Structures are given as C-alpha cells and as structure tokens.
Amino acid sequence: MPDGGDHPEPDRSPADRDAAVVPDAAAVPDAAAVRDAAVVRLLRLLRRPRLLGVGLAALFFVQSLRPTLLPRDWLFQGVVSGLALTLGYVVGATLTWCVEAALGRLGRRPRALAPAADLRLRLGLGLLLALLVGWASRDAVHDHRWTWERLDHEPSSAWLLYGGTLLVALLVCAALLALAWPVRWLRRRTARAGSRVLPRWIAAVLSTVLVLWLAVTALNTWVFQRTLDALNEAFTVSDLEIDGDVEPPTSRLRSTGPASQVAWEEVGDEGRLFLRRGPTVEQIAAFAPGGEAVEPIRVYVGRATTDDPQERADLALDELERFGAFGREAVLVVVPTGTGWVNEQLVQPVEHLYAGDVATVSLQYSHLPSPLAFLTEEEAAQETGRALIDEVDARIAELPAERRPDLLVAGESLGSFGASAAFDDLDDLVAETTASLWVGPPETVHLRREAEAARQPGSTQVKPVVGGEEVLFANRDSDIVGHPRAVFLQHADDPIVWWDWQTAVTEPDWLSEPLDPAVNPAMEWAPVSTFLNLAVDMAVSTAFDEDFGHKYGTQPLTAWVAMLQPASWDEDRVAELRQRLARLPR
Incomplete structure (x- = not known):
C-alpha cells in the first residue's frame, strides 16, 4: 500500500530525459x-x-x-x-x-x-x-x-x-x-x-x-379576434356604466328627458355628454339678431338600444316627431365617430346661426374608438348613416315645399364615411341637402375619391377643384370662400385623410404634386415605408394643437357660415362666436 513517503525517481537514459523536456510537436497547436x-x-x-x-x-x-x-x-x-x-x-x-x-x-x-x-x-x-x-x-x-x-x-x-x-x-x-x-x-x-x-x-x-398557416390562424383566432372581442366587451361595459350622480336632462326637447322614449342608461358616455351639453337659450339669444332665440332640439339613440340600425333610425325619427323637429327651420343629421362622440364644433355653430330653431339627431353605431371601429364596425357605420339620413330625408319630402326644414348633414372622420353611404355621388349630395360638412374624411369616403378623380387640371389632390362652386375642398380656414353647398375640411398634415393602401406601392399625387405648405419639404415617397409611416402617424394625429393633424378647431364655424349665409351675421359677430366656441371642451 502507498505510505505517502518520498520515493526516488527511477533511472532514465539521457534520451528519455530529453524527450520528457521537449513535447511532441504534433501535440502543440501553432x-x-x-x-x-x-x-x-x-x-x-x-x-x-x-x-x-x-x-x-x-x-x-x-x-x-x-x-x-x-x-x-x-x-x-x-x-x-x-x-x-x-x-x-x-x-x-x-x-x-x-x-x-x-x-x-x-x-x-x-x-x-x-x-x-x-x-x-x-x-x-x-x-x-x-x-x-x-x-x-x-x-x-x-x-x-x-x-x-x-x-x-x-x-x-x-x-x-x-x-x-x-x-x-x-x-x-x-x-x-x-x-x-x-x-x-x-x-x-x-x-x-x-x-x-x-x-x-x-x-x-x-x-x-x-x-x-398555424401561426397566422392562431394569431387571428386566439389573439386578434379574442382581443377585439375582449376590447368590445370592455368598452361596452365602460360606455354604459354611469359614473357618479350624473342625471339625465330635464328638457322635454332632448332624448332621455321627460318626454323621451330613449333610456338614459342606453345612450353611452358620449350620448350622455351630447344630451347634457349645448348652449342655453340665453347664450344663443346673446348672438341672435334681435336677441330672440328658442331652445334647440337634440336627439340621440345609443347602440345598446338595439343592434338593428334601421330600428335605431326609426326610434330616432319617432323622437324627432315627438319633439316637433320637422316644424323647425332646419334638421341637422350628424353621424358620430366610433365611440359615438359628436363634436360640438359641428353642432353649436348651427344652433347659433339658426337662433336655436334647429333639431340635431345622431345615432351611435359602435362602443369602440374609431381605429378599432374602423376594423370591426365599418359596415355598421355605413348602415347607420344611410338608415338615419334616408329616414329624415324621406320625412322632410312628405311635407309641403314651403314648410320643409333645411336638411343639413355632418360627419367627422369615420362618421363622414358612414354619412357618405347615403349619397350616390356629389350631384346626389348637393341635390338632397341644403348644406353638408365633412371633417377629416378618410380615403374610404367615395365622395372624396370622386372629386379627386374629376378635379380640374392644375388643382391638386390635397385641394381638388370640381366643376362649379357648390363643392369646396379646404385645407385651412382661409380656403373657405364663396357660397358652397358642401365643404370638405382636410388638413394636408392629417394622416387619417391621406392613409391609403395604394401608398404602399404607388406614389400618391399629394406627394408628387407641389407640396402643401403644411407638409415637410424633406418628405418623400418610398414603397411600403411611406404607407407604414402614415399608419403610425394616425396614432398621434390628435396629439397636437387645434388646426394641426386631425384637429380642426373652429373651422366648422367658418364652413357653416359660408354655406348658410345667415342674415345679419357680420364678421365681428362671427369672430365673437368663434372665441366662445374655442373655449369648448373637445
């Protein structure tokens, strides 16, 4: 057994000792x-x-x-x-x-x-x-x-x-x-x-x-669709939930009020805001020539009332009849954005210009924000806009010519897409309405595409000029001139207006033509990337001040004044009203 002691090294020849000192060359990498x-x-x-x-x-x-x-x-x-x-x-x-x-x-x-x-x-x-x-x-x-x-x-x-x-x-x-x-x-x-x-x-x-295929199917079924369904359910619950002690309006000329058949719980957050907002008779009278005004009518039917757009339109028509709307000087039909939001800048100018003698009606078609509603409720927006405008137009046509109120139509963003479904073309639009306002219309609005295709030589896609003066496209407040019957407000820097699938493969005219002063001179078209960048721009389109991107401020007032030409409304009176409207919450 080993004892752990020292042992003498065995005797080796000189050659063996040299071999032990010099390693094998093959074993050492160079x-x-x-x-x-x-x-x-x-x-x-x-x-x-x-x-x-x-x-x-x-x-x-x-x-x-x-x-x-x-x-x-x-x-x-x-x-x-x-x-x-x-x-x-x-x-x-x-x-x-x-x-x-x-x-x-x-x-x-x-x-x-x-x-x-x-x-x-x-x-x-x-x-x-x-x-x-x-x-x-x-x-x-x-x-x-x-x-x-x-x-x-x-x-x-x-x-x-x-x-x-x-x-x-x-x-x-x-x-x-x-x-x-x-x-x-x-x-x-x-x-x-x-x-x-x-x-x-x-x-x-x-x-x-x-x-x-399995990955795409799984993403579509288990991620995209499930996410949309969950968001729809979450937004619906949130939309219908009433926060605090907010009470319905007490006016007998508003939906959800004492004379209404619409339930307060079914109009959603944006509907409740719309029905509680608006100028008082005293505020309208302060601007009215002669100082006399009446209370405007406001009708709103929420998506939760019924899923059928035609049934919602019928209920809205019943409300208008109940409140005496067709005895007013004008009826304004507003197709809202995805959540049901109605921009007060579209409505209050009309209520002031008619001294309150106007009825405004709107139908909610989705609980989702517009980007999500565009993916899932595009058809609902069209069906709702068509049903409501057709019902109101048909009811006005039944009245004697001398008693017919003016038919006004307005839509913003996805709402303009929904409202456009009621009209075959620009001629039909002008023939059926007294005035119409389209704010930030997306590329899917066929009336806009028609104007771009038929624009006069020399006019640009950003501001097309079509035959006659009845249809006007404006990029800023100063563009609104004359006496048009339809005004399209579309900023040159509004990505919601200019986002288009075709930009992925084709340079759009608005980039190849002389650029609008609101477009960065360094911006150039590139395949795919321009399309994707515009899609991303839409996410921040309302992140800036009024009159930039997808925020149009008080420009609707200028458009309504140009179209309606109200008597006794001079520049000073319009400027005073503009200051008041500029203070309204968005």
Whole structure:
C-alpha cells in the first residue's frame, strides 16, 4: 500500500530525459491553428444573423426615421423602429432561406470563403451598416426639425433621439425575434419528421407553409379576434356604466328627458355628454339678431338600444316627431365617430346661426374608438348613416315645399364615411341637402375619391377643384370662400385623410404634386415605408394643437357660415362666436 513517503525517481537514459523536456510537436497547436480556430468560433457567432436580413433590417430602420406628416417622441419612435428592424430581418432571412434551399436542390451551393476572408467581409459590412444607421439617424433629426418647429413641438434631447431610439428599437426587435423562436423550433421538428417519408426539400417547404398557416390562424383566432372581442366587451361595459350622480336632462326637447322614449342608461358616455351639453337659450339669444332665440332640439339613440340600425333610425325619427323637429327651420343629421362622440364644433355653430330653431339627431353605431371601429364596425357605420339620413330625408319630402326644414348633414372622420353611404355621388349630395360638412374624411369616403378623380387640371389632390362652386375642398380656414353647398375640411398634415393602401406601392399625387405648405419639404415617397409611416402617424394625429393633424378647431364655424349665409351675421359677430366656441371642451 502507498505510505505517502518520498520515493526516488527511477533511472532514465539521457534520451528519455530529453524527450520528457521537449513535447511532441504534433501535440502543440501553432499560432495559425489557434488563430483559425478563433476565427471559426467568431464566424459561427456572426453567421447566426443572416447578412441579407441584417442589411434589410438596417434599411427598414433608416426608412422608419424618414420625415412624415407628424413628429413622434423618442420612445414611440423606438417602438416603431423596432418593428421595422424586425420586419426587415424576417424578410431578409426568409429570402436567404428560400435561395439557399433552391440552390441546394439544384446542387449549386456557392463556394464558401476562407474563414479569415469571410470574417473580414462580415465585419466590414457590419461597420458599413453601423455608419449608415448613424448617418441616417443624424440626417433624420435634421429633417424632422422643420416639422417640430412648425408645430411648436419641443424635440427630445439629442441623446434620447439617437441612443434612446436605437436602444428601444433593438430591445423591441430582440423581444419579437425571441417570440418567433418557438415557431422556428416547430418548423424544424416538423421538417425533420416529414423528411422520413418525403424528400428533404419537399418536407422543408411543406413544414414552413404548415407552421406559418398555424401561426397566422392562431394569431387571428386566439389573439386578434379574442382581443377585439375582449376590447368590445370592455368598452361596452365602460360606455354604459354611469359614473357618479350624473342625471339625465330635464328638457322635454332632448332624448332621455321627460318626454323621451330613449333610456338614459342606453345612450353611452358620449350620448350622455351630447344630451347634457349645448348652449342655453340665453347664450344663443346673446348672438341672435334681435336677441330672440328658442331652445334647440337634440336627439340621440345609443347602440345598446338595439343592434338593428334601421330600428335605431326609426326610434330616432319617432323622437324627432315627438319633439316637433320637422316644424323647425332646419334638421341637422350628424353621424358620430366610433365611440359615438359628436363634436360640438359641428353642432353649436348651427344652433347659433339658426337662433336655436334647429333639431340635431345622431345615432351611435359602435362602443369602440374609431381605429378599432374602423376594423370591426365599418359596415355598421355605413348602415347607420344611410338608415338615419334616408329616414329624415324621406320625412322632410312628405311635407309641403314651403314648410320643409333645411336638411343639413355632418360627419367627422369615420362618421363622414358612414354619412357618405347615403349619397350616390356629389350631384346626389348637393341635390338632397341644403348644406353638408365633412371633417377629416378618410380615403374610404367615395365622395372624396370622386372629386379627386374629376378635379380640374392644375388643382391638386390635397385641394381638388370640381366643376362649379357648390363643392369646396379646404385645407385651412382661409380656403373657405364663396357660397358652397358642401365643404370638405382636410388638413394636408392629417394622416387619417391621406392613409391609403395604394401608398404602399404607388406614389400618391399629394406627394408628387407641389407640396402643401403644411407638409415637410424633406418628405418623400418610398414603397411600403411611406404607407407604414402614415399608419403610425394616425396614432398621434390628435396629439397636437387645434388646426394641426386631425384637429380642426373652429373651422366648422367658418364652413357653416359660408354655406348658410345667415342674415345679419357680420364678421365681428362671427369672430365673437368663434372665441366662445374655442373655449369648448373637445
């Protein structure tokens, strides 16, 4: 047994001792082998991201920074740029995979570079892309400054604009790619299982199609639809819930009042606001020539009353009859936005200009905000607008010509889309109404598309000029002149107006024509990215002061005055009313 003591080293020959001191040359790697091994390990790391994917990600990132209609803060821009990074990388990686699969099938795989050359190429391209991203970020900040100054919008600090945006973008991209890992894992396992009975390339293609189909179906069924259903239910509950001790109006000329058949609990938050707001008789009389005024009528029917638009329209007509609306000088039909919101700037000018002798009626078609309502309630908006306007128009037509009230129609944003469904074309609009006002109409409003297609040579898409003076398109208050019968208010910097699917593949006229003074001179069209940037702009379209983006301030007053030409209303009286309306809550 070993005793742990010292033992003498056994005798060895000199040759044996020399061999023990000098190691075997084959067992010691030389410097070149060590260097090549390090290069290979680094290449393995760098090869994970596809070069084409990285290149397209950088390109998409740069495009996401290009000037658009409205500015964004660094955090929001970082999220947008992160989505752009992810989209670019996914597109590039997918294209690379498809090309590699095709070349492999044809037996024409490209010759691989030596490790050192491959490493130099990748590092060089990476440095080039980093310089490109840095230059583009600096250039974007410079180009956006014009928009910031026009909107009197203080930009973020330079550090946040550069570093903050890039950091958030990288974090968003990393998070999204991590979420995609289970999909890649499932595709590989499916392809491996399929290759046991099918050729590898067929198994790879089929597994990719199958997994993508499953992912899209799952996202649509379990994420998109479930989310929309949950949001619809949540907004419905919130909309119908009555906060505090808010009581219905006491007037017998308002829905939910003592003489109404509409329930206070069924008109929703925006309906309750609309029915409780409005000028008093005394406030109207203060502006009325002669100082005399009557109480305006307001009718509102909520979505919760019934899901059938025609039944809601019939109930609204009964309310109008009950309150004596068709004995008034005018009936104003307003199709609201998605939540049921009625802009007081559309209604109160008319109530003042007619000295209160007007009835306003509106129907709610959705509990959702307009962006969500556009996705799910687009048809409901059209059916509601058509049913209500047709009912009111038909009832007025039954009266003797000398007793018929003026028919006025108004709609804002998605509401203008709903109201437009009641008219075949611009001629029908002018023939059926005394005056109509369309505020921030989206591209889906066919009346607007008709005007753009038929505009006179030399007029622009932003402000088309159609035959005669009855239809007027205005981008700002000073454009409203003459005596039109229909006015379309559409800011040149309103993304809700100019967002259009066609901009993804075709340059719109409003960018190729001389730019409106409200559009950044550095803004240029690019495939896909302009469309996506406009979509993002819509999210901040109401984040700025009145008369910018999708906020039109008191411009509806100017439009109504031009269309109605009220007697005894001079410029001073209109200016005084404008000051009062400017103080109204939005």
